[in-house]
């Protein structure tokens with residue numbers, strides 16, 4: 001199974017709003033398989049299709065719960081946050097912006113509705129880390145990166161550092 005290339009900031013695919021999937025297909029299943037492999041290979045807890053250059057509303061998450069010796073694995077097609085409650089702060093990074101981290105304010109709990117790969121609708125009631133990862137990945141589908149959620153001054157400072165690494169490095 002091939003591992004896909006993960007796009008890095010400032011690739012334009014990361015800033016685009018992704019389109020809904022019309023209906024599941026074999027091509028989509030193959031993409032999901034490849035995304036799961038790519039996420040695991042990169043030791044990531046989530047990966048959204050735009051990060052591998054596909055601007056469609058598809059993402060995968062695999063959030064470990066070490067104390068319980070298990071992980072919460074989901075494949076989501078056309079995910080939507082249907083309700084949310086409370087707030088949490090926590091450190092985030094992104095496979096598309098390696099080496100950078102920031103404390104980001106997110107909803108504590110979210111209920112997410114999505115289709116699975118057979119086209120069946122399901123709902124996840126998430127809190128804590130799983131809730132955070134789902135919000136981060138759903139943001140990717142709208143072209144939003146984690147640092148876009150920072151307050152203006154913090155965002156500008158971090159973006160300047162990121163640009164120095166990823167943009168100037170190309171010249």
Ligand code: NI
Nearest residue numbers: 093094095096
């Ligand atoms: Ni990310």
